[in-house]
Amino acid sequence: AQRVTQPEKLLSVFKGAPVELKCNYSYSGSPELFWYVQYSRQRLQLLLRHISRESIKGFTADLNKGETSFHLKKPFAQEEDSAMYYCALTNTGRRALTFGSGTRLQVQP
């Protein structure tokens, strides 16, 4: 069975501090990993996916197959980064997303 674990429910940092939101997964095949973000009163939206290896809004995430992790990082947090962040997994055949429980990021001024 596939599973996504986000160990932190809440992460609170000050503006300008580095951020790392942890995500670990268990899956026996070759997964596709995503980070979704939900800003206050807005819909879930894709932040980034591992296959494109992109940086969005200063966030990056590297898939580490040895540690089965896909941690989300940003070197300098901004107040507008405050949101719920969900790590999610799928495979090309299944298509349905398996979500982690989410981490609320609070960036304080």
Added chain:
Amino acid sequence: EPEVTQTPSHQVTQMGQEVILRCVPISNHLYFYWYRQILGQKVEFLVSFYNNEISEKSEIFDDQFSVERPDGSNFTLKIRSTKLEDSAMYFCASKSQGGNEQYFGPGTRLTVT
């Protein structure tokens, strides 16, 4: 930019009643999904739909649930006889052929009393 829309935004119903949640996916998308999120819990997959049939469903999606694409634009989730534990936020999502990203609607909050 096209968006997935969902109606209603909030539905209150009595236990045992039938509810239909409506979604309008992005127009050229071919894959459709329903997810739910019980308050304080994770987003859970319910069902995926492609080519006018269910392609996958989770153990949550039992006989009380059904999905339909009644016309070229709407995608509905019906709960036949609601239970208290069906109270949740229900999200619709759609995806294009060959795309990786699922686009989510704003959700319908279902409250069963």
